[in-house]
Amino acid sequence: MRIDILTVFPEMFAPMDASIVKRARGKNLVELNITDIRSFALDKHAMTDDRLYGGGAGMVMKPEPICAAVEAAKEQAAKPGDVKVIITSPAGELFSQAKAAELAKAEQVIFVCGHYEGIDQRVEELLEAEVLSVGDFVLTGGELPAMIMADSVIRLLPGVLGDETSAEEESFSDGLLEYPQYTRPPVYKGFAVPEVLLSGNHEAIRVWRRKKALELTYKRRKDLLSNAYLTTEDKKMLEEIAAQAPKNSRVWISLLHYPVYNKKQDIINTSITNLDLHDIARAATTYDLAGYFIVQPLAGQKEVIGNLLRHWERGFGARYNPNRHEALARVRLKDSLEDVKTYIREVTGNEPVLIGTSAQARENMLGFSQMRDVIENKKADYVILLGTGWGLTGEILQSCDYVLRPIYGVGVYNHLSVRSAASIIMDRLLGEKS
Numbered sequence: 001m002r003i004d005i006l007t008v009f010p011e012m013f014a015p016m017d018a019s020i021v022k023r024a025r026g027k028n029l030v031e032l033n034i035t036d037i038r039s040f041a042l043d044k045h046a047m048t049d050d051r052l053y054g055g056g057a058g059m060v061m062k063p064e065p066i067c068a069a070v071e072a073a074k075e076q077a078a079k080p081g082d083v084k085v086i087i088t089s090p091a092g093e094l095f096s097q098a099k100a101a102e103l104a105k106a107e108q109v110i111f112v113c114g115h116y117e118g119i120d121q122r123v124e125e126l127l128e129a130e131v132l133s134v135g136d137f138v139l140t141g142g143e144l145p146a147m148i149m150a151d152s153v154i155r156l157l158p159g160v161l162g163d164e165t166s167a168e169e170e171s172f173s174d175g176l177l178e179y180p181q182y183t184r185p186p187v188y189k190g191f192a193v194p195e196v197l198l199s200g201n202h203e204a205i206r207v208w209r210r211k212k213a214l215e216l217t218y219k220r221r222k223d224l225l226s227n228a229y230l231t232t233e234d235k236k237m238l239e240e241i242a243a244q245a246p247k248n249s250r251v252w253i254s255l256l257h258y259p260v261y262n263k264k265q266d267i268i269n270t271s272i273t274n275l276d277l278h279d280i281a282r283a284a285t286t287y288d289l290a291g292y293f294i295v296q297p298l299a300g301q302k303e304v305i306g307n308l309l310r311h312w313e314r315g316f317g318a319r320y321n322p323n324r325h326e327a328l329a330r331v332r333l334k335d336s337l338e339d340v341k342t343y344i345r346e347v348t349g350n351e352p353v354l355i356g357t358s359a360q361a362r363e364n365m366l367g368f369s370q371m372r373d374v375i376e377n378k379k380a381d382y383v384i385l386l387g388t389g390w391g392l393t394g395e396i397l398q399s400c401d402y403v404l405r406p407i408y409g410v411g412v413y414n415h416l417s418v419r420s421a422a423s424i425i426m427d428r429l430l431g432e433k434s
């Protein structure tokens with residue numbers, strides 16, 4: 001394979017002459033060329049950047065020297081064929097192990113390192129380049145990203161790693177983080193190597209490593225689990241890991257029948273819908289919420305809800321469908337939001353944090369991933385408030401600690417039933433990260 005790196009700072013690439021990359025180059029498993037874009041500049045001052053059209057601070061890299069350098073790199077390739085041109089940019093798609101494996105199959109990869117404010121947009125279009133980022137942060141130039149990407153591609157080339165299996169067992173290769181590794185001494189400062197690794201029992205070691213990889217991924221990168229290759233044995237181990245994981249924040253949900261708006265923005269009391277009672281209770285159980293409150297102050301309505309709950313708690317329903325019984329056991333009927341807060345205070349000793357929801361955009365709303373971060377990082381009792389009718393009143397939303405952004409699907413239509421919205425909100429805040 002041939003890798004070309006085009007840069008205005010060729011002196012930055014000394015690390016590509018050390019360790020495994022040096023060995024790979026020495027064995028001719030990869031041909032690495034670092035080219036100074038300045039040598040393709042058109043004017044006598046070797047200018048590779050210029051001012052921004054439309055105004056703004058900083059300089060942008062000119063298209064002519066870069067395009068000429070890419071064309072020259074392509075022409076120099078001994079085996080012209082499958083060429084990938086990669087522009088490094090924080091505005092690119094995120095680089096990954098899967099992308100490294102894809103690039104490792106190409107005949108030639110050409111990395112273009114940006115600098116200053118970046119590269120003239122026409123380069124991407126003219127060269128049909130892929131734009132890749134190494135993370136959601138901004139670096140001074142594309143040299144470090146190009147080295148990172150080239151390094152991860154080179155170590156996947158056949159013959160580069162001594163032991164062919166070592167790349168297969170590393171983090172990400174099967175969608176999980178790698179298990180912890182140990183070497184001598186067996187005890188260091190009182191910390192011993194796990195006994196199983198000294199046992200010589202290959203099957204026990206395999207199972208231990210797999211469980212540790214799953215544990216680590218569950219703890220640090222849950223988002224990877226939804227795309228990982230998981231066997232039935234893995235899924236069982238994950239269930240055990242999830243059951244043993246320390247629960248930090250508790251999340252509750254509450255459906256308000258009062259006070260809510262009607263179509264004319266009058267404040268009204270709505271009636272119970274049996275489907276909301278069941279479906280939100282079932283979703284709340286699926287996402288392991290601490291409880292589901294129905295706020296309904298009207299006596300007649302409370303009687304109906306009480307009858308329904310009794311049927312599933314103690315009546316025929318409880319025996320006929322134990323799963324439904326389990327879900328509805330989370331439901332608590334309260335007269336007001338104040339009563340919900342008092343209940344949580346009494347049970348947990350904590351002041352609940354209120355998360356309002358609305359189908360309409362307003363000031364100071366929080367995105368789902370931001371809210372998820374708050375829940376994961378700030379230990380508390382959170383209550384998601386859902387409105388019936390035409391939604392929660394302005395006064396309730398004002399009293400919330402956070403208000404979530406409206407849910408949107410793919411267009412502007414977002415008239416969901418409250419039970420659909422409840423499931424989507426629970427999934428976005430607590431479900432598998434995608």
Ligand SMILES: C[S@@+](CC[C@H](N)C(=O)[O-])C[C@H]1O[C@@H](n2cnc3c(N)ncnc32)[C@H](O)[C@@H]1O
Pocket residue numbers: 087088089090091112113114115116117118119132133134135136137138139140141142143145
């Ligand atoms: C200062 S950055 C330009 C940032 C650009 N103005 C923006 O906001 O997207 C200069 C160059 O560094 C490289 N770079 C910086 N951060 C990067 C990242 N996270 N991934 C890949 N390349 C990056 C790119 O080559 C970029 O053209």
